[in-house]
Amino acid sequence: MDKKNILMIAFTDLAGDPRVRRHIMFLKDLYRITTIGFTSPEIVGVDFIAVEKVPNSRGKRLARALEYKLRHFETLYWNMYRFEPLLQRLRQHSFDVVIANDVETLPFALRIAGDARVLLDTHEFSPRQFEDRLLWRVFFQPFNHYLCRKYMGQCHKIVTVSPGVARAYEEEFGVEVGVLSNAAPYFDASPSGVDPQHIRIISHGVSNPNRRLETMIKTMDFVDRRFSLDLMLLPTDLRYYRRLCAMAEKRDNVRVVPPVTVEEIIPATIGYDLSNLVFPPSTINFRFGLFNKFFESLQARLGIISGPTPESHVEYIRQYGCGLVTSSYDPAIVAEEINRLTGDDILRFKINAGAAARELTAEKNRDTLITIVKQLTGEST
Numbered sequence: 001m002d003k004k005n006i007l008m009i010a011f012t013d014l015a016g017d018p019r020v021r022r023h024i025m026f027l028k029d030l031y032r033i034t035t036i037g038f039t040s041p042e043i044v045g046v047d048f049i050a051v052e053k054v055p056n057s058r059g060k061r062l063a064r065a066l067e068y069k070l071r072h073f074e075t076l077y078w079n080m081y082r083f084e085p086l087l088q089r090l091r092q093h094s095f096d097v098v099i100a101n102d103v104e105t106l107p108f109a110l111r112i113a114g115d116a117r118v119l120l121d122t123h124e125f126s127p128r129q130f131e132d133r134l135l136w137r138v139f140f141q142p143f144n145h146y147l148c149r150k151y152m153g154q155c156h157k158i159v160t161v162s163p164g165v166a167r168a169y170e171e172e173f174g175v176e177v178g179v180l181s182n183a184a185p186y187f188d189a190s191p192s193g194v195d196p197q198h199i200r201i202i203s204h205g206v207s208n209p210n211r212r213l214e215t216m217i218k219t220m221d222f223v224d225r226r227f228s229l230d231l232m233l234l235p236t237d238l239r240y241y242r243r244l245c246a247m248a249e250k251r252d253n254v255r256v257v258p259p260v261t262v263e264e265i266i267p268a269t270i271g272y273d274l275s276n277l278v279f280p281p282s283t284i285n286f287r288f289g290l291f292n293k294f295f296e297s298l299q300a301r302l303g304i305i306s307g308p309t310p311e312s313h314v315e316y317i318r319q320y321g322c323g324l325v326t327s328s329y330d331p332a333i334v335a336e337e338i339n340r341l342t343g344d345d346i347l348r349f350k351i352n353a354g355a356a357a358r359e360l361t362a363e364k365n366r367d368t369l370i371t372i373v374k375q376l377t378g379e380s381t
Helices: 018-027 058-070 073-078 083-090 103-113 134-154 163-173 213-219 238-249 262-269 284-288 292-299 314-320 331-339 343-359 362-377
Strands: 005-009 032-037 047-050 097-101 117-121 157-160 199-206 227-234 254-257 274-277 303-306 323-325
Touching: 005 018, 005 103, 018 032, 018 097, 018 362, 047 083, 073 134, 083 103, 097 103, 097 362, 103 117, 103 134, 117 362, 134 163, 157 163, 157 362, 163 284, 199 262, 199 292, 213 227, 213 238, 213 331, 227 238, 238 254, 262 292, 274 292, 292 303, 292 343, 303 314, 303 343, 314 323, 314 343, 323 343
Parallel strands: 005 032, 005 097, 032 047, 097 117, 117 157, 199 227, 199 274, 227 254, 274 303, 303 323
Antiparallel strands: none
């Protein structure tokens, strides 16, 4: 029996996009997969077509700013990327399901879908993604809201990363949204031992200012000498990254260490003791988010340090007893609560993280995604 054809669209570097790459891996053995993105996912047997941004000269930036202000959103959208060569090329193809990652890809996905069913994976809450930035709120927020309002209702199925984000979409746009978490694949490991005099903390991910990573560094000014922090950061915002590096250089208990590939994150962090996820809820996505790094930290059998954000991973931490939920985001208070931890406390967190790691796995999401795709293609489930 011929395999069904799936088109996966994400305007990202596909090899470095953990969620998209994971979903491709879930589906590639059951379906013929074609991907569109900035770079190839580098997965054997998966076809790739590149999408190019329109060069952003000063003149074009000024013209786009005017279009944003005048709310000429359709004109804006169709001039963001070189869509026409893609449309011409894809007319030679026929797909059964088109998977659009992020609302930004949705108008394009719907245009090329034809008779194919469209699955939207919103990832996060797009209309308020960078709501902590004034310029983003002025120019981009109305644009993202427009895309959601006009196009989400045309999808056959929508999923997102957490129940909180799903509720936000349902309440604002009246669409039904399911949940596919960012759980990492199960990693067979045992918790590493804890040296109570040398407790290693890790935080890894992108260096975006909305993560307020400087507060994490400031916390280290108040902790006992037995604690150290490594920041494994991608320099996504180079100015901010350099600022963090400068802050780390002034402290003997903080380092910025080179990032590793997505596949290497869990084995590279398994020798640490605690994963710091104290991110002030600067946006709705930090309030509702269930981040890749939370699930990766569980698979690395690390204890979790989390801020008191009620709608994120706090529920899991309390359910499994796998970490510390701080009472504040203030660096001095967070440090005071970290200082109370004993080596036995941290070892217990790591052991309990192992129990959570067996339950909160990508394999369960794989079953859910395959069921969704089979329903969209009309296959028996």
